[in-house]
Amino acid sequence: MPLSSIFTSVATPPRPNGSSPTNSSPTPLSKPPKSKASDEDDEDDEESGESWWVLKVGSKVRAKVSMEMQLKTFKDQRRADFVSQGVWAMKFFNEEDYKGFVDKFQDYLFENTYGIESTEDNKVKVYGKDFIGWAKPEAADDSVWEDAEDSFLKSPGSATPVRANQDLREEFEEAANGGAIQSLALGALDNSFLVSDSGIQVVKNFSHGIHGKGVYVNFSGESYGAGSSMVHSTPRKALLMRAETNMLLMSPMTDGKPHTRGLHQLDIETGKIVTEWKFEKDGTDITMRDITNDSKGAQMDPSGSTFLGLDDNRLCRWDMRDRNGIVQNLANASTPVLNWTRGHQFSKGTNFQCFATTGDGSIVVGSLDGKIRLYSNNTMRQAKTAFPGLGSPITHVDVTFDGKWILGTTDTYLILICSLFTDKDGKTKTGFAGRMGNRISAPRLLKLTPLDSHKAGVNNKFRGAQFSWVTENGKQERHLVATVGKFSVIWNFQQVKDGSHECYHNQVGLKSCYCYKVVLKDDSIVDSRFMHEKFAVSDSPEAPLVVATPMKVSSFSISNRR
Incomplete structure (x- = not known):
């Protein structure tokens, strides 16, 4: 599945200093799907300018990027499984699209969680310089x-x-x-x-x-x-x-x-x-x-x-x-x-x-x-x-x-x-x-x-x-x-x-x-x-x-x- 068919850019969340997204490809951002119980809350969010990254696949999948999705990736199969009112599996045509999806998901997960853009400086602000290994595990002392x-x-x-x-x-x-x-x-x-x-x-x-x-x-x-x-x-x-x-x-x-x-x-x-x-x-x-x-x-x-x-x-x-x-x-x-x-x-x-x-x-x-x-x-x-x-x-x-x-x-x-x-x-x-x-x-x-x-x-x-x-x-x-x-x-x-x-x-x-x-x-x-x-x-x-x-x-x- 090509990356462009997964992500759709609908709105932009508030960003530090009015900066814009750094990626050039389409982005997985939109307001969350409305449920009957949450329509009023969503209207309040729109009025306050709040928004977040959402993964959208066709007409069936529309999920806020979060730990609740339980995303699990399989690099050797170029596949990602997740939960969104059911269990879904996405397979990518090539390594580049797979890696692009995984990287974007990690960035957007950080932004949805902490409300700031996923940059090196912001990760230091969130975790502290002594705990940067939590944001970059590959650099941590294991x-x-x-x-x-x-x-x-x-x-x-x-x-x-x-x-x-x-x-x-x-x-x-x-x-x-x-x-x-x-x-x-x-x-x-x-x-x-x-x-x-x-x-x-x-x-x-x-x-x-x-x-x-x-x-x-x-x-x-x-x-x-x-x-x-x-x-x-x-x-x-x-x-x-x-x-x-x-x-x-x-x-x-x-x-x-x-x-x-x-x-x-x-x-x-x-x-x-x-x-x-x-x-x-x-x-x-x-x-x-x-x-x-x-x-x-x-x-x-x-x-x-x-x-x-x-x-x-x-x-x-x-x-x-x-x-x-x-x-x-x-x-x-x-x-x-x-x-x-x-x-x-x-x-x-x-x-x-x-x-x-x-x-x-x-x-x-x-x-x-x-x-x-x-x-x-x-x-x-x-x-x-x-x-x-x-x-x-x-x-x-x-x-x-x-x-x-x-x-x-x-x-x-x-x-x-x-x-x-x-x-x-x-x-x-x-x-x-x-x-x-x-x-x-x-x-x-x-x-x-x-x-x-x-x-x-x-x-x-x-x-x-x-x-x-x-x-x-x-x-x-x-x-x-x-x-x-x-x-x-x-x-x-x-x-x-x-x-x-x-x-x-x-x-x-x-x-x-x-x-x-x-x-x-x-x-x-x-x-x-x-x-x-x-x-x-x-x-x-x-x-x-x-x-x-x-x-x-x-x-x-x-x-x-x-």
Whole structure:
């Protein structure tokens, strides 16, 4: 297909200093196709002068150039596949047209994302000079990825090789007891927990998954006490603490928004709420949007009394102990107040969305603008490293136990970042410990193929990507898992890091890995997580994978079949 039959120039977006397009061939620019629900919005855009690049092919394809198109290119076939109300494949007559299309798509994607022309100077403005490898991956230092592959093979946790012919085998499937499952809280000890809209089901941990009908804690007035604000509210987050004998339950104040002014502390052994806590700073009630443990293995600490909190512009540590050493509980006349022991309230604009911790308590935070910030375990005031965004909000973030790898979730792709760098003294460090300078490797993206993205359904957004669960120095995470609609998608971590992997051949731009396994369920998946690595057995390189839908929970083992 000739390039001129694909692209049509209809309008021009605002450009810096009134400059004009630099290309001489026809351009893929027009207003987006109008839907019945968006006619008024489009009219407003026309009045305000806003416009963007659109790919137009004949009368059937008219799509805004964006990551949502899930474009995948095949240089050896001169072909490009993408999603636009279906899955399409375009084949080009010659190498010149193919290369021209790919180059233009990359330029227009940058312009649509950042609202400025795709020039070298503008890329430096967006990414920063230290991160120019993110805009020009071919110029980035990829040696840290190669070093990481070597260290993986040498690590004590890699005695069982990760093979390409691994199979997923379903071990258990059980119906949920009570209401629809809202989230998973996996334990590293004896039990795990299914949080539903009516209560919490306790299940047993086994080497092949979780199952069994254990104790059920109802969200009722009897469990919560008179006057509790949570009697008719479903927890959005459940956090295990104190050797997994206690659970912190966080419920949103209003539907559709994650923020809350407090949380409830559940004693799992008695099934009773022992304290209803309130978030407060300097005598003023404040909100939190998320909470997490102090470190990767903190939930197993029997004496743990602190945890981390995150709000749009706040990062802090809360302490459940009274400043005077007196244990607070519901017998107090007023709601007990958590102690803000450490943290920082930033000026508006950080727009924090999610966070996670390493084994030593360092903190990674994802933001609405796509930035990912790294904080050391001894300061929350200033990030040691701030990775630029790629234009999509980070909705979830995870980090390996050793802090070397960061996994960010966006709606349309996962971003994997290596935080390793060599300092001026030749020592290898992570971005949590110091400024990384300019020897920063380009990230890698994990994506669905256009066909799988379309098959995943209308709600085909990535959610909750996680590494497999390790809480010991020297052990290596082996897999990554994310949820997309009815899919649970699993990547082999070593394969993603392997620069010679076939997925990366002849790719343009950031390297994207499409080699994964899929667990398909009949209903939308609520959550997918690997159990703690101690539950891995001899014939499997990985602990079981737990997949929850609203009404069922399943456990899968990864077996080595020849």
